[in-house]
Amino acid sequence: MSLTVIGHMNPDTDSIVSAIAVADLLSKRGMAAQPAAQGKPTPETEFVLKKFGLSAPAVTDDVAGKKLWLVDYSDIAQAPKGLAEAEILGIVDHHKLGDVTTPNPLEVWTWPVGCTGSVIKAMYDFYGVEMPKGIAGGLLCAILSDTVMFKSPTCTDLDKKAVDALAKIAGVSDVMALGMEMFKVKSAVEGASMKDLVFRDYKDFDMGGKKVGIGQLEVVDLSILNPVKDGLYAEITKVKSEGRHSVFLLLTDIMKEGSEMLIVSDDPAVVEKAFGVKAEGRSVWLDGVMSRKKQVVPNFEKAFK
Ligand code: MN
Ligand code: MN
Numbered sequence: 667m668s669l670t671v672i673g674h675m676n677p678d679t680d681s682i683v684s685a686i687a688v689a690d691l692l693s694k695r696g697m698a699a700q701p702a703a704q705g706k707p708t709p710e711t712e713f714v715l716k717k718f719g720l721s722a723p724a725v726t727d728d729v730a731g732k733k734l735w736l737v738d739y740s741d742i743a744q745a746p747k748g749l750a751e752a753e754i755l756g757i758v759d760h761h762k763l764g765d766v767t768t769p770n771p772l773e774v775w776t777w778p779v780g781c782t783g784s785v786i787k788a789m790y791d792f793y794g795v796e797m798p799k800g801i802a803g804g805l806l807c808a809i810l811s812d813t814v815m816f817k818s819p820t821c822t823d824l825d826k827k828a829v830d831a832l833a834k835i836a837g838v839s840d841v842m843a844l845g846m847e848m849f850k851v852k853s854a855v856e857g858a859s860m861k862d863l864v865f866r867d868y869k870d871f872d873m874g875g876k877k878v879g880i881g882q883l884e885v886v887d888l889s890i891l892n893p894v895k896d897g898l899y900a901e902i903t904k905v906k907s908e909g910r911h912s913v914f915l916l917l918t919d920i921m922k923e924g925s926e927m928l929i930v931s932d933d934p935a936v937v938e939k940a941f942g943v944k945a946e947g948r949s950v951w952l953d954g955v956m957s958r959k960k961q962v963v964p965n966f967e968k969a970f971k
Contacts, residue, residue, distance in 0.1 A: 669700070670699070670700055670702050670732045676866065678708065689735075692756075703726070729749060739761060743870060782812075802836040818960070829841060853885040864902055870910070876910075883915070885918070906931075914937075926949050928949050
């Protein structure tokens with residue numbers, strides 16, 4: 667039976683391109699594999715796939731009975747339905763180790779770097795497999811996206827080295843221009859529903875026994891979001907009412923390097939406890955905060971304890 671390689675819920679560019687890349691690498695190692703995704707590509711990912719001639723993976727929401735490789739997560743909460751009836755054979759990731767377990771040995775590549783794409787570059791090198799040009803371009807964009815063009819505190823030297831090597835393979839001469847082009851696509855809000863925008867990059871967490879949702883929108887200029895801010899607030903209020911203690915939405919300005927966080931919570935004081943700044947009304951400006959994973963989730967985890 668062929669292997670299925672699948673990224674996390676509400677898939678981002680890293681989740682989708684990494685699934686394509688790992689399926690290619692496994693197939694070339696003699697293990698037939700197909701990429702899959704838990705949803706359609708975002709406009710950013712569509713731009714990347716089109717630019718580098720890659721096809722969107724099939725959308726799968728039930729993996730019962732399948733043999734799996736997970737990319738860009740190892741948390742059960744981020745997995746598709748049927749995981750308990752599936753067999754996990756490998757994980758490639760760059761987040762904290764999650765809570766999946768397996769009855770059998772498996773191949774795990776999880777490194778503290780800025781993007782799964784950087785780990786995958788090292789995997790191709792390790793196995794001596796030549797990377798196709800399109801996949802190199804896709805992984806390059808995944809790294810630029812996850813590291814916010816190297817500005818995120820999650821970015822490491824290894825990510826920068828991977829970008830240099832991938833740019834050569836993909837034939838990209840101006841990496842930063844490509845990054846800006848991609849982030850301009852990501853910034854566009856026209857035509858998207860409030861629900862689409864809130865869930866574009868959204869994760870639920872268990873924090874001290876409470877269900878907490880954290881979404882993030884990254885734009886090249888926060889003023890782009892002025893016309894939709896009220897709608898976004900109404901939408902996260904609705905999401906919170908569906909059984910959550912809190913929902914936070916980070917509106918990240920990648921040029922100013924900080925985030926405005928919209929807050930809906932049973933206990934708004936948790937924000938001051940987590941970040942040491944008092945919220946004014948429904949939001950707070952968090953200077954220098956760009957990474958949910960490194961700067962937001964750990965602070966909230968402490969504050970919710
Ligand atoms: Mn991701
Ligand atoms: Mn990632």
